Amino acid sequence: MDEINKFKKILKLDRINLEIFRSLTKEGKINYSKIGKEHGVSHVSIKNRYENLIKRNIIKPNILVNFSKLDFKLAILLLELETEGYERVKDTYFNCPRIIYSFNIIGEYNHVLVFFAENLDMVETIFNSCMLNNLKGVRKSNILIFGSLSENLFLPLNFNQLDQQNENTPCGVCCKFCKSFIKGQCFGCPASKYYNGPLKIT
Amino acid sequence: MDEINKFKKILKLDRINLEIFRSLTKEGKINYSKIGKEHGVSHVSIKNRYENLIKRNIIKPNILVNFSKLDFKLAILLLELETEGYERVKDTYFNCPRIIYSFNIIGEYNHVLVFFAENLDMVETIFNSCMLNNLKGVRKSNILIFGSLSENLFLPLNFNQLDQQNENTPCGVCCKFCKSFIKGQCFGCPASKYYNGPLKIT
DNA sequence: ATTTTAAGTTACATTTTGTAATAGATACGA
DNA sequence: TCGTATCTATTACAAAATGTAACTTAAAAT
Structure with missing residues (x-):
């Protein structure tokens, strides 16, 4: 019971919050006004609930991209890292757009x-040039x-890194000095x- | 070049669309009006771009939940399935809230x-009772x-299945007949x- | 017992949105 | 090449939603 009350202080799940979470995906x-009307509370109340959850870093609205529609390839890399390398991976790839x-x-x-990579060849290139070269x-x-x-697979994409001015x-x-990029085997990093x-x- | 033009027909990445994608997470x-003003186009244009991408099923706005804040446990299950079971997994778990x-x-x-599961014991219970029992x-x-x-890990949660009326x-x-549930080892399925x-x- | 915090309310000025009619550019088949 | 779709954009105005501030109530903390 204590476990449950502790949870409720973090994320209270009632019909109103559920509706807040759903409405973004649905519509x-x-x-605020619409949800408020439907649940007999004011629009200000809905606004406060929503903004507080975001401010407290419990939820984050986001745009997911349908990877089934793009012709991109996805891959999972399982790693066993030594202690030292372990800490570094997150740092190295923290802002990687891929x-x-x-x-x-x-x-x-x-x-x-x-x-993700743009195609199967790129998966190989990224794996070799970006990852194995970089990881100790x-x-x-x-x-x-x-x-x-086959199904629709919606995943988040790091749009914040796509400025392409660095x-x-x-x-x-720096892609300029990377063998794969020079040989035309790689599109380069989408952040550069x-x-x-x-x-x-464009 | 053809690959790139084909892609652009699906998802055109220009400064305006990028700003549309970013704005939801940022604010x-x-x-529409604000993005329109910033980029010198009308709010109707922004609205149309956004709604078309959703209608075409290319992007999906969503609420992600910070699993680092909840005390939930996450697990990855790697499976080698026979052809017959292969098709069934997706069907069976298509609407599973976990x-x-x-x-x-x-x-x-x-x-x-x-x-995900509510705690480590539940990971075991779900794995045994929900999955191994169900999968052929x-x-x-x-x-x-x-x-x-440690970092903030935001993942989507299937809020549509949390009605708890089934x-x-x-x-x-049916949880009622499940050994783990009867013994009090399992909270049950969040959809039931x-x-x-x-x-x-609540 | 008092203070703080959390969650909600109302009212109104301001801003945003929806809608419809319309225009220009491009694609495409006959 | 002409005409027809289609896509993307525009303007203008009525309708709707939002932001804000001052206030209320209840629960939690000191």
Whole structure:
């Protein structure tokens, strides 16, 4: 019971909050007045609930992209890292626009990276040039490539990194000097000015 | 070049669309007028761009939940399924409120499920009672448990399934008859009327 | 017992949105 | 090449939603 009350202080799940969470996905917008009317409270109350949850960093509105519609490839990289490398991975890839998720796990591996590339060749290039070259202390690794994305697979994309005005990538290299980029095997990093793939900002 | 033009027809990335995508995360709302003013176009134009991308199923606004703030546990289940079971997994868990992601992969395993549970004991219970009991044709499985979620980890939660008014779970069982539930080892399925954990709607 | 905090209310001025009619540019088939 | 769709954009105005501030109530903390 204590576990439950503690949880409720963080995220109270009642019909009103549920409706707040749902409305954005259902209608693409949050309409304070409408939700308020439906639940017999004022629009200001809805606004406060919503904004407080965001301010307290409990929820985050976001735009997810349907990766099934793009012709992108996704991959999961399972890593067993030595202690030193372990801390560094998150730092290195914290702002990488290709990394969708990065988390520590317990078990056969201790870190997971989920990333995307523009096509299958690029998966290989990214894996070799961006990752293995950059990472130290990898004891073991395993790559799982996503198969056909038949259903709609919506994932977050780091739009904040797509400005494409920086000389260096967020992970600290420069595409200009990368073999794969020079040979034309790689579109480059979508966060750098050298990028020339489908995510190029027009 | 053709690859890039094909992509642009699906998702045109210019400064305006980028700003549309960013604004929701930055400000929690999409303000057509404001974005329009900033980019020298009318609010109607912004509205149309946004609504068309949603209607075409390219993007989906969503509320992500900060799992680092909740005391929930996350796990990745890697499965090697026989052809017959392969098709069934997606169907069975399509509406499961605990499943965050489900996708086909190529490699050592052919399917991945990412799910959450209220605590570590529940991970075990879900794995045994909900999954292994329900799945046929599993040749090999591997479970990876998430470690400490030090950073903020925002993931989507299926709020549409949290009504808690159904006798049966979306995967087709009834908690009332489940051993783990009867013994009090399990909060039950958050989609069913029997659920009594922290996600209980008040 | 008093203060603080959290959650909600009303009222009104301001801002945003929806809608409809319309225009220009591009794509495309006959 | 002509005409027809289609896509993207515009303006203008009525309708609706939002932001804000001052205030209320209840619960929690000191």
